[in-house]
Amino acid sequence: MKKKMVMFLAILMMGILFVYSQPKAELQEFSGTLKFIGGNWFLSTGEDFLQLDIAPAEYFTENQLVLKKKLPIVVKGLLGDDDVILVYECTIGESTLVMRDDDGKPLWEVATAEKNYYVVESSKCIGCRLCVKNCPVGAISMQNGVAVIDADKCINCGICEKGDGKLFKGCPVSAIKQAE
Ligand code: SF4
Ligand code: SF4
Incomplete structure (x- = not known):
C-alpha cells in the first residue's frame, strides 16, 4: 500500500513538472x-x-x-x-x-470592473471638442483629434454624455457612455 502511494506521488510530481516545463507560446x-x-x-x-x-x-x-x-x-x-x-x-x-x-x-x-466612469468610443468621435469645453473638472482632452477622458479626474457627473440641462445637450454623436 505504501509502495503504491509512493508511486502515485512520483507520477503526480512528474505530471506537474511536465506541465510547468512546457514552453509558453512565443508571441x-x-x-x-x-x-x-x-x-x-x-x-x-x-x-x-x-x-x-x-x-x-x-x-x-x-x-x-x-x-x-x-x-x-x-x-x-x-x-x-x-x-x-x-x-x-x-x-x-x-x-x-x-x-x-x-x-x-x-x-x-x-x-x-473596478471603475465606474465615462469613456469615449473613439471610432464615433468627430472631434468637435464640445465635451472638452463642458466637462466641469477638465477631465477630457483631445488626443490625435479624438476626445479622451481621464478616469482619475472624472467625477461621473454624466454631463459629457447627457448634457448640463441648459445649452449643452451632450455629445452630438453619442460617442460617450458610462463604462460597464
Ligand atoms: S462631444 Fe462627442 S464628438 Fe465631440 S469631441 Fe466630445 S466625444 Fe468627440
Ligand atoms: S462624466 Fe462629468 S466629469 Fe466625467 S468626463 Fe464627463 S463631464 Fe467630465
Whole structure:
C-alpha cells in the first residue's frame, strides 16, 4: 500500500513538472497600419490583412491611448489559423499598452470592473471638442483629434454624455457612455 502511494506521488510530481516545463507560446510581433471594418480592428502589414482580437476602446482611453484608422501600430500576440491575432500588447508611437497577462487573461476585464466612469468610443468621435469645453473638472482632452477622458479626474457627473440641462445637450454623436 505504501509502495503504491509512493508511486502515485512520483507520477503526480512528474505530471506537474511536465506541465510547468512546457514552453509558453512565443508571441510574434506584427507591424502595420490599423483599419476599422464592420466593427472590428484589422492590421494591414503590407503583405497580410489580419484581424485583431484586441482590448475594447475603453481600455485604450483609460490608458490615454486611442485607436484610429490608418494609425501605425506594432502588436505582439498569437496568430491563429483563422488569421486573427490574439493581441497581448501593442505599441503606438512611444507608448506600449499591455492588455493580457502571460496566460492570455484580459487585463481590461479587471480594470473596467473596478471603475465606474465615462469613456469615449473613439471610432464615433468627430472631434468637435464640445465635451472638452463642458466637462466641469477638465477631465477630457483631445488626443490625435479624438476626445479622451481621464478616469482619475472624472467625477461621473454624466454631463459629457447627457448634457448640463441648459445649452449643452451632450455629445452630438453619442460617442460617450458610462463604462460597464
Ligand atoms: S462631444 Fe462627442 S464628438 Fe465631440 S469631441 Fe466630445 S466625444 Fe468627440
Ligand atoms: S462624466 Fe462629468 S466629469 Fe466625467 S468626463 Fe464627463 S463631464 Fe467630465
